[in-house]
Amino acid sequence: MNGVNSLSTATGSKQSLALRLSNWAGVIAPILFIFVFSLDGFVKPDYSVMSQPISYLEIGWNGWIQSINFIVLGLLLMLFALGFFQGMNLLIKRTPLLASTALLLLVGLTFINDGVFVPAAPGESQNVAHSVLHSIGFEVIFFALPLAYLIIGWQLRKTAGRRVYGWYSIIASVITIIPALFVLISSFSAPSTQASPSAGLINRIFVVEALVWYVVMGIRLLTTRSAK
Incomplete structure (x- = not known):
């Protein structure tokens, strides 16, 4: 009996650590x-943080740094999505939880896609297919994330002790989707045209805003588990 209890405890500890x-x-x-794209943008020659989007760091000199940055981000976000599913299993109804988790996994997978397929430089005729796949990836991200946030927020707003996070998720959904079309059009859909002088800054602001949700929810899940 003690052996069974020890095995059960060890299994539970491993699951808790994984979560x-x-x-x-x-x-x-x-x-x-x-941190990586900020530092990379600062040291990359002939790169403008103000006018060029984050993805343009993948082009040319040391472009592999940002490509790996996208891939690592995607893998970690997919890992978070699995933990989120487990942590919210008793707080969110099954169907909305499955839907939101699938969207979060899709976002992680799409960041990996954007690390694999590098956008073409302005005016460049080569790698057009890669550039199109990269742009599609960002379109998926900027519409899948707000939908995931909305589903999660709509569920959490009705849960005692989670209402603040529910409304925060809903607000994050609205803030993320409103500028999405502007960011995509100005940064990616017409690389051969003159970009807005502030396109890079706007791109960064809303990418950071969208990703902050993960930090907020990750900390909430960690503190909730620590309090148990």
Whole structure:
């Protein structure tokens, strides 16, 4: 009997550790991503943080740094999505939880896509297919994330002790989707035309805003588990 209890305890400890690691992934991923693209943008020759989007860091000199940055972000966000599903299993109804988790996994997978398929430089005729796949990836991200946030927020707003996070998720959904079309059109859909002088800054502001949700929810899940 003691052996069975010990095995059960060990299994529970491993599951608890895996869940905590997945929650930490949501906290670390955006911070690491933002740090890397900020530093890379600062040192990259002939790159303008103000006028060029984050994706243009994948082009030319040391472009592999941002490509790997996208891929690592995607993998960590997918890990967080699995932990989120487990952590919210008793707080969100089954169907909305499955739908929102699937969207979060899709977002992570799409960031990986954007690390694999590099956008074409302005005026460049090569790698057009890669550029199109990259642009489609960002379109998926900026519409899947708000939908996931909305579903999650709509459920949590009715849960005692989680209402603040529910309304925050709904607000994050609205803020993320309103500028999405502007960011996509100005940054990616017409690379051969003159970009807005502030396109890069706007791109960064709303990418950061969208990813902050992961940090907030990751910390909430970690503190909830610590309080148990």
